[in-house]
Amino acid sequence: MANIIYIGYEFKVSPLQPAVEILIAELGYAGFESFVENETGVTAYIQKEEWQDTILDEVQILNSDEFEITYDFSEIEQTNWNAEWEKNFNPIVVDDICAVRAPFHEKFDTQYDIVIEPKMSFGTGHHETTHMMIQHILKNDFENKSVLDMGCGTGVLAILAEMKGAQPIDAIDYDNWCYLNSLENVERNNRKHITVLEGDANLLSGKLYDVIIANINRNILLQDMKTYLSCLNEDGMLFLSGFYNSDIPIIDAEVSKYGLKIQETLERNNWVALKYQ
16 A cells, blocks of 8 residues: 555644534544544644645634634654554443453453554544444344444444444445555454445445444535435434534435434534434
8 A cells, every 4th residue: 555645733722622622523524534632632634635725724613713723734654643543542441331442452341342453544432423333333233234334444333233243244434544454453353244345435336234334524424325325224224423413404404305313312522423213
């Protein structure tokens, strides 16, 4: 794989909350793909080939009188990013049932123990959206259900779905690094029923699933919703996250066109994860 160059922005934010959450949401819409929160604000990353000098023009919070936000940016080599993840990656436990940890962490005494190599891929469990999607999976029946994990990141949600009895499972991400990382993590967790694919919604033609999981930014969800729902079996479950609670009306308006209704809403620091059926 070619060595990908990223642009890393160091944002210093005061006061931190809720400014950091709003900033991350707006940066996600602008095209930034990964974030590391810290004591002074957040570091945000975007691939150099996706970057332009007007990238922050639509980030409205930067012009808000409520918060003081300063930033600097520089090119980041892929290997530097890996070190950054390892430095910042702490294990998490979701609802005392599921642990997500790195290989260098000790094993937890939980029902589900997922080992994720903390590379560049989004989806270690630390972000609110991934955390809530784990909660949804833990609370629902996945036994012998076919599952799509769209925008799989590290593959953590697909891995948990198989641990809950799902099969077969497709885990798809357009990013080559996420694709390779998911392959590694599926093998690391000894999963046998997950097929990892590199690509986007164009790979879904002719496929059908009992459960679709999509933790992606709002714009991609809206763009590809018709394709997702054309692949959902009757009485299937749809789990969506990657957006703010203020985005629920526009997401729900799109999903409701296809006859699905919200069954449960989880919220964490203004991020939400929706269950539809």
